[in-house]
Amino acid sequence: PLREQKPQAILISGESGAGKTESTKLWLRHLVSRSQGAGGGGGGSAASRIEAALLHCNPVLETFGNAATTRNHNSSRFGKWIEVSLDVRAGGTISSARLTSYLLERSRITGHAAGERALHAFYQILAAARDDRSL
Template identity: 55%
Template structure:
């Protein structure tokens, strides 16, 4: 049997209230373990069994850039890996061809500058650390490699960063379009690219609202199409918006009647 979890300083999973919690062994003896969870809680475990405490796999201890490489595939290992990376400002993590992004709620220096754009444009998916630009570049490359349309689905809860991720994708593709078209450095983008990128704030002005978790929450979904020429530059596009739910609509048509009834 594997009793590596009984060593001082060993990293383990401890089962608490039907959940697995990452913890560190502080002391052990007489069949009792003293553990400190990653959330600062101290716990005592007597008559330790494999069901209550077991050793953490090295892949979970060190963390991985691609969670398909995790040896332990359960919710706790996934959340722990995301948390470890988040603490180091590594907000992006791959799950195979899927990119998981955790909103940092702060600016990270150099994360989206032009130097980073050019870096990811020169490498294939997986050669560099996970990034939204890696996804955008893979789509751009596959258009020419497979001669087929590409699709990116961005989903998440309110405040997760869906709108900003969309803007970053458009930013990267806009730069790639300029490079393929030979646009002079003095010109930031063509009129088509400007129209597509700058349409987002206009739509947000009419379709966004403040919620508990997000001061700029989109109350609508967007389907964006970009049309590329054979040379690789953007020639056109369209933005189709759709309301998320009827509860997002307010009808004030009966407000005067209601106010009159209230006053009377």
């Protein structure tokens, strides 16, 4: 519990396609929601900027680090470590966050197995070029 002011850890692990990415998104949304209920998220406050960054960084990371595999159309091809600090004196609002990515499957940059795809970013760039011939 927050009142004990002890470090807490949540480890999300599992087989490919088990839902780790989606579970992480749900956990982050819940944490942000609790922080906002505790007084965070007030417009342009530091807490609200941190909360927004936590929620909005995932689509960017997925674009550059996820790919379609035979088992999962949005498979993470990297690991991520998320540290979130809560301000107990402010009722548990988020005071800071740090996200570290590691172990990017670099082979996806130059190729992929049959029936799979490279990282999403490449397809998004090609789609943008197709839609806008000026690129």
